[in-house]
Amino acid sequence: MADGDFDPAQLSDNQKEALGTYTALTNQEPSAAIPLLERSQWNVQIAIAKFFDGETPDPVEEARASMASSPAPPTTLSRQETLMNGFSHPSRPSNRPRLDAAPRIVPQPEHQNVYRTPFILALVLTPFNLIYRLLSNSLGLFAYLFSFLPRILSGRAGSRAQPRRQRDTTGRRPLNARDTAARFIREFEEEYGQHELDFFSNGYAQAYDLAKQDLKFLLVVLLSPEHDDTSTFVRSTLLSPEVVNYVNDPQNKIILWAGSVQDSEAYQISNALNCSKFPFAAVVAHTPEDSSTSMSTIARISGLIPPSAFVARLRAAIAHHSTSLERARASRNEQQATRNLREEQNSAYERSLAQDRERARQRREEEEARSRTEREKKAKADAAERAARDLEQWRQWRAQSISAEPSASGEGITRVSIRMTSGERVVRKFWAESDMEELYAFVECYDILSCGVVSSSASAPQGYHHRYRFRLVSPMPRVVHDLGGGDAIGKTIGRSGNLLVESIDDDDDDDDDGYDDI
Numbered sequence: 001m002a003d004g005d006f007d008p009a010q011l012s013d014n015q016k017e018a019l020g021t022y023t024a025l026t027n028q029e030p031s032a033a034i035p036l037l038e039r040s041q042w043n044v045q046i047a048i049a050k051f052f053d054g055e056t057p058d059p060v061e062e063a064r065a066s067m068a069s070s071p072a073p074p075t076t077l078s079r080q081e082t083l084m085n086g087f088s089h090p091s092r093p094s095n096r097p098r099l100d101a102a103p104r105i106v107p108q109p110e111h112q113n114v115y116r117t118p119f120i121l122a123l124v125l126t127p128f129n130l131i132y133r134l135l136s137n138s139l140g141l142f143a144y145l146f147s148f149l150p151r152i153l154s155g156r157a158g159s160r161a162q163p164r165r166q167r168d169t170t171g172r173r174p175l176n177a178r179d180t181a182a183r184f185i186r187e188f189e190e191e192y193g194q195h196e197l198d199f200f201s202n203g204y205a206q207a208y209d210l211a212k213q214d215l216k217f218l219l220v221v222l223l224s225p226e227h228d229d230t231s232t233f234v235r236s237t238l239l240s241p242e243v244v245n246y247v248n249d250p251q252n253k254i255i256l257w258a259g260s261v262q263d264s265e266a267y268q269i270s271n272a273l274n275c276s277k278f279p280f281a282a283v284v285a286h287t288p289e290d291s292s293t294s295m296s297t298i299a300r301i302s303g304l305i306p307p308s309a310f311v312a313r314l315r316a317a318i319a320h321h322s323t324s325l326e327r328a329r330a331s332r333n334e335q336q337a338t339r340n341l342r343e344e345q346n347s348a349y350e351r352s353l354a355q356d357r358e359r360a361r362q363r364r365e366e367e368e369a370r371s372r373t374e375r376e377k378k379a380k381a382d383a384a385e386r387a388a389r390d391l392e393q394w395r396q397w398r399a400q401s402i403s404a405e406p407s408a409s410g411e412g413i414t415r416v417s418i419r420m421t422s423g424e425r426v427v428r429k430f431w432a433e434s435d436m437e438e439l440y441a442f443v444e445c446y447d448i449l450s451c452g453v454v455s456s457s458a459s460a461p462q463g464y465h466h467r468y469r470f471r472l473v474s475p476m477p478r479v480v481h482d483l484g485g486g487d488a489i490g491k492t493i494g495r496s497g498n499l500l501v502e503s504i505d506d507d508d509d510d511d512d513d514g515y516d517d518i
Helices: 013-026 032-039 044-055 059-069 084-088 119-145 150-168 175-193 204-214 229-237 243-247 265-270 306-401 436-444 446-451 488-495
Strands: 219-225 254-261 280-286 295-302 415-417 425-431 472-473 478-480 496-503
Touching: 013 032, 013 044, 032 044, 032 472, 119 488, 175 204, 175 229, 175 254, 204 219, 204 254, 204 265, 204 280, 219 229, 219 265, 219 306, 229 446, 243 306, 280 306, 295 306, 306 436, 306 446, 415 488, 425 436, 425 488, 436 446, 436 472, 436 488, 446 472, 488 496
Parallel strands: 219 254, 415 496
Antiparallel strands: 219 280, 280 295, 415 425, 472 478, 472 496
């Protein structure tokens, strides 16, 4: 699959899952991650190890490439070529020399490496171990008591006792990577005084990852305190103004990490970088021409060397690989810019989508509120219309059951003068034993009775309970005549009386449409 023709639909579910896990851990673009996963047979653990530790060359693939690129068998004419012609016209190599891969070293403290001798072998070697300890202690004591003896004997005894004494006195307590770096920096300053070198204050693996992530050059300096040239190299070369200024120059993009081979981490790094002579320095950088994750050793500087030569070696290695790193940095910046642009577009799309959803929600709420208001208005209008219709029907029904006005000469008659809400005064006689509801019904149906249009076939509306929206009041003294007592007209008013009709404005009764609860 080509890098530029990346199509997620062509991947299987397992491959998509492996790609998602790999990109989540390495933050690498899918177009660059897929070739590495293909070379790793879609094994996520192998691909992650290659990404962080550097991808080593595959012997099988190299053999195939060499077989594919090997020249054709020489012809008869080429066999007749003389040795001188062969040397005078050398063949040009087709590929550049391959750099050594720089692995990522994560040291394990020595106190965690526990080696146990098999029990049977330990039993067999116990007598020899006891004899060796007795002889060593005896010779050491003998050399201490008889120190005036010839130096040969003391030298031999000292040579036997020295390894144990060195292991006990010069052994360094293993620490984690950060503390080991802090201890080296402190011991370096105690030995050589204050300086301007900016040592990386963490482990080699962290400096390795930072150089790989930021596409910088990692300068590794390994020192052996027991070497004779160490002090001279540090004072005359490493701490020289020329080297310090070049290493500290931000334009050179150098990360300086140094360590002592007395520490486990630096010792493992010296073996990994093929260190053959101390003091030793190496430049490690990303080599994109090898692979998208490879880290290689682009320069090695061994032994005591002048500051100018040291800087020249560094400058040559950095200049030779700066172009490829600039291209990789530009490609990574372009990918990051594309990623940022995509994230901004996604964020803008999400914000726009959220705004659209909010506007749609507000429109739905407005529509629902408008529809609810319209339904409520319609329900109220329908209720008011039905209440008015039922009220008119009830008034027609009630008007036909109101008793006729008795004659003036009859006994048990109450004469009532009523002032309506319109200001009209109505005088009428009622039977004294009639209920007060009869008087209220007369006032309610007065306009129908006054017109003389009374329907004899009207019936009471179903489920309607009439409530009078007025009350009858005697003016002086003011007495309100309610319907709750159920008294007769004569008992309440007497033989005659003046009444006022007062309307009732009760807002609490707005929701009551006058119907019984069924």
